[in-house]
Structure formats: C-alpha cells, structure tokens
Amino acid sequence: MKAYWHNLDKATKGExxxxxxTKFERRKGVTKRGKPTKRSHLTSTQVKATEPSTQNCKVLLHIYATEATALQGAKAAWDKLQRGVAEFSITLEHGRPEIFPELPAKVTGFKPAIDNCSWLISKAMHSITDGGFITTLELEMKLEDLPA
Incomplete structure (x- = not known):
C-alpha cells in the first residue's frame, strides 16, 4: 500500500x-527544550526491505497533508485489505443484544471449511420486527485464517 503526502517545508511530495x-509503534516526540511530549505519534519501520512495483502495490489516490496522516491512511487501507477475504451474513432467529462488531465468532452447522475457521463480526444489526427481536450479523475471516 502506497500513500503520498505534501511536504510543505520542502515543497515536495513524500511517500x-x-x-x-512494516512494523508499527507509537513514539513520543521531543519539545524544543528537549523534554518528551505528552502525545505520541505512529511511526513505521520496514523489517525487511521490499521493492514495490506497479504489479503488486496499490496506490491510494488521496494525497495526505502530513506524513503521519499518510501513514495512518495506508495502514488502515492495508488492514482493510487483509480482512474480509471471506465473508457471509446470517440472521439469528432470537436476537442477541450483547453481540457487537469486532467480537470473535465460531459458527457450526455449515461446511467443514466454514466451521473450522475463526470469524470476526464486522457488523451487527439489531432490529425489532413483527416477528420479534432479531440480530443480523456480517462475519469475515482474516487472511491468515484461510485454510491451505
């Protein structure tokens, strides 16, 4: 994932x-007087060097204002790409108000390929209809959980 940003100090475009x-960590900055700041910012380091090419690198169209926002945008797009490789939705006959997004889920009664995977709830919609309280779930599987 590649994102561009404007470097206003040098009037150039960074990437x-x-x-x-890519390894991410939060670091605290330093003030002009040399004291650590209260805020931290996201930084990235490449664990292993990569050679991006047009065949294997997605370029985000939005040009960000700062390097930090470009890094956050690229990280969010990369995380979204890694999720949602396989997904499905299901409506529960009896509503479950304690269910919310980002909870892990285990399903049974489907194909073994579906039952053996760990799922993540990406969307939970609760509604009251003429039939009563129902919950509709959208589940997705992470890329690393795909069976070989």
Missing part, C-alpha cells in the same frame, strides 16, 4: 509504503 514487513 509512505505499508506492507506485511
């Missing part, structure tokens, strides 16, 4: 690359 070899 940020995020892939599977």
């Amino acid at each position: 940020v690359i995020v892939d599977a070899n």
Whole structure:
C-alpha cells in the first residue's frame, strides 16, 4: 500500500509504503527544550526491505497533508485489505443484544471449511420486527485464517 503526502517545508511530495514487513509503534516526540511530549505519534519501520512495483502495490489516490496522516491512511487501507477475504451474513432467529462488531465468532452447522475457521463480526444489526427481536450479523475471516 502506497500513500503520498505534501511536504510543505520542502515543497515536495513524500511517500509512505505499508506492507506485511512494516512494523508499527507509537513514539513520543521531543519539545524544543528537549523534554518528551505528552502525545505520541505512529511511526513505521520496514523489517525487511521490499521493492514495490506497479504489479503488486496499490496506490491510494488521496494525497495526505502530513506524513503521519499518510501513514495512518495506508495502514488502515492495508488492514482493510487483509480482512474480509471471506465473508457471509446470517440472521439469528432470537436476537442477541450483547453481540457487537469486532467480537470473535465460531459458527457450526455449515461446511467443514466454514466451521473450522475463526470469524470476526464486522457488523451487527439489531432490529425489532413483527416477528420479534432479531440480530443480523456480517462475519469475515482474516487472511491468515484461510485454510491451505
């Protein structure tokens, strides 16, 4: 994933690359007087060097204002790409108000390929209809959970 940003100090366009070899960490900055700041910012380091090419690198069309926002945008797009490889939706006959997005889910009664995977709830919609309280779930499987 590649994102561009405007470098207003040098009037140039910078780029940020995020892939599977990118490690993220939060670091505190330093003030002009040399004291650590209260806020931290997201930084990235490449664990292993990569050579991006037009065949294997998605470029985000939006040009960001700062390097930090470009890094956050590229990371979000990379995370979204890694999720949702397989997905399905299901409506529960009896509503479950305690269910919310980002909860892990286990399903049974489908094909073994579906039952053996761990799922993540991406969307939970609760509604009251003439039939009563129902919950509709959208589930997705992460890329690393795909069976070989």
